[in-house]
Amino acid sequence: MQSGTSDPTLPPAIDCETAVRRLWDYLDGRLPAMSHREVEAHLASCELCPPHFAFAADMRKALAASSESISSEEEARLRLRVRGALERVTANGADDASQPR
């Protein structure tokens, strides 16, 4: 390869500001392919930006893991409570059922 010519297989280089502006779109996988590759290439060559991306990715993972599971007992208790409430309101509204909406 001649000196001074860029490798056509590599995406254009981007600076740190451009890379971090794309942080969330990159982590969410919503960048166009070329833009995604540009960020990847930047992260591979920049020693300063990767920690920002890594921290953001860790926060995203922690959020995903924060979803509380509902146990089958809790679900059954809730179902019972909601069904009771539904029964009560439909019983209260039975007299109005024939009225036009």
Added chain:
Amino acid sequence: MAAPRAIGSDRGAPWNFGCRGGLLYGAINHHGPLHLIFLATSDASQSMRSVDQSSTRLDSTPVRAGAETREDFERLTMPFIGDVARFARSLTRDDARADDLVQETYLRALQGWHTFREGSDPRRWLFAVCHHAFLRAMERDSRFEFTPYDDPELDSMATATAHWKAQESGVARIVEQMDLGRAINAALAKLPVHYRIAVVLVDVEGQTYEEAALVLGVAVGTVRSRLFRGRRMLQDELFAHARDAGFDTASPSSRSSKNSHSPGSRET
């Protein structure tokens, strides 16, 4: 009958609320045709009571649905009560309030059941009802605030900049060593409601931007804006939590010289 009178609207959002024939209604129009209508009694102040008080309020509110309708409703919606409960907990971060919100959601959903379109996704529909019930409650809460959104990419950049500053002060290193899950829960509860909902739908519930937009009744771009802002605020809360808890113990020697980097600086 008098024409519907709009009493509130979200600019650009395909939903509105109004009063007609003694009934308070709310409508969401996701794809053109009317998608969802909530009906409540004409006593608007009563119907707008907080979620915590909802069980007493709605138990006394007649619902124009017979037992057969209720059976149909329950058959299609009850399988998703666990999903709704999880969503409600993510929104409220409080088990008791979440249970109230689930009940409120199902009661409101039954009230608007006749508008449910066959073939629609009941889970998404329930999430939309839950989201609106939660918003109604939060509107009466002093913490409710709505901030216009700016350029989402600026929020991305601000996220990295805040992390860089936290690296400099040593806070980021401490946060990385914390029980992030517990801190995330506390931080989420402090987010303004619109941002919290966007973060919960996408990051906690794992919905796509498009799915979240359907639940919220807003444009995909609005989801993105709220999400990016919410994530930035969440990160700020995490750093503040670390500082408040006195975790900022990093010695100057632990701050490497490479942290002089500012994400906004021009480098390649």
